[in-house]
Amino acid sequence: MPIHLFWGDDAAARDRALHGLTEQVVDPSWSSINLSRLDGAESGQASQALEEARTPPFGGGDRLVLLQRSPFCNGCPAELADQLEAAVELIPDNTHLVLVNAAKPDGRLRTTKTLQKRIKQGLDHEQSFVLPAVWDGAGQRQLVERTAIAIGLTLEPDAIDALVDAIGNDSARLESELRKLSLRADNNGQVSVKLVEELVGGLATNALQVGEALLDGQPGNAIARWDALIEAGEPALRIVATLTGQIRGWLWVSLLEQQGERDVAVIAKAAGIGNPKRIYVMRKQLQGRPPKRFLSLLGRLLEVEARLKRGALPGDAFRDGLLG
Known part of the structure; x- marks a missing residue:
């Protein structure tokens, strides 16, 4: 398949896939000639990638042209789009043009539509590498x-x-x-x-996990995660803001569930949650927990915020305001 579209924010998995493809198609003895590494953010290198992709390999193995930060499926200028559409039919079967970008391809662009059509026909290949959300x-x-x-x-x-x-x-x-x-x-x-x-040392955490620890009735865990965030340089008021949004979302979901609302899109919109799929996870988290629990947590968060604004140390404000 001449064109390979790799996208997603999981850079480690992308790099493993790129390494595997390179080892599979490029003869190490001819890699200095048949392997090109270019950067689409640099002027002229996206056009250069198209030019090199039209060239058959020399010697043994296939040719591979790797274009990191590819612009073709995200904000592609009209001139560059014309060049891609003119080049796709001219790439030899033993040459591989690999287009890499962290962002999901913009389906509205004609370049994306051109590549997606070829992918559906089995002419080209697409692979996504997406990291799970912090709450997942x-x-x-x-x-x-x-x-x-x-x-x-x-x-x-x-x-x-x-x-x-x-x-x-x-x-x-x-x-x-x-x-x-x-x-x-x-x-x-x-x-x-x-x-x-x-x-493996350390504790990877974020403000959402502090909230989950509070939800599960684990104050010691919540304190450890709060302290880890503070030690990592996270501003205390930003943590409080994230926790407030998280708990307010739980409150909305709990109230709407109590009223019999089952449409996740409606619940997500009311709760201000961008990804409706998250509602399924939240339903499991909140099962058996009454709305008044979240109202109580919100009130305590206001106390934490007040203590922080009066100059209390972050650890003391959290312990005294939220857990006191």
Whole structure:
């Protein structure tokens, strides 16, 4: 397939896929001639990529032209769009043009439509690499499992949970830590939770996880995550603002569920939540918890904010205002 469209914010997974494709199609003996690495953010390099992609490989193996930060499917100028449409039919079967961008292709652009049509016909290839959201615990577990499989490791279930707690959705650090763990894995390539706790330090957290700890009635966990955020330089008032938005969203979902509303799009709009799919996760989180619990948490958050604005230390404000 002459054109490969790689997109998504999981840079580590993208890089693994690019490395695998390069090893598969490019003969190492001819890589200095048949492998080009270009940057679409640099003037003229997107046009250069199209020119090189029309050139058959020299010697053994295929030619691969890699264009990082490709502009073709995101804000593509008309002149560049014309060049792409003129070039797609001229790329030899043994040349691979790889277009890479962190952003999802803009389906409104004619360049995107041209490539999507070819992809549906089986002429070209598309692959997405999207990180799970910070609130998506199941997605983070799947990220850990996929990355471990790619490296050739198997993980105990508790080891997966420990890695999610320590790393979150930082895919670059996840791959680095898994490669470190692979050096101490057992003969079957399995990693235990004990090994993760021994070799992987730290607590990956965000303000949403502070809220989840409060929701689950785990004040010690909430304090640890709050302190980790403060130590990482996160402004205390910003944490409070995020927590307030999170708990207000829970309150809306809880109230609408209590009134019998089942349409997730309606609930998401009322709660100010951009992704309706998140409602399914929130429903499970909030099951059996009355709205008055969230009203109480909101009142305590106001007390935390007031203490911070009066000059209290972040740790003291959180403990005294929210947990007092």
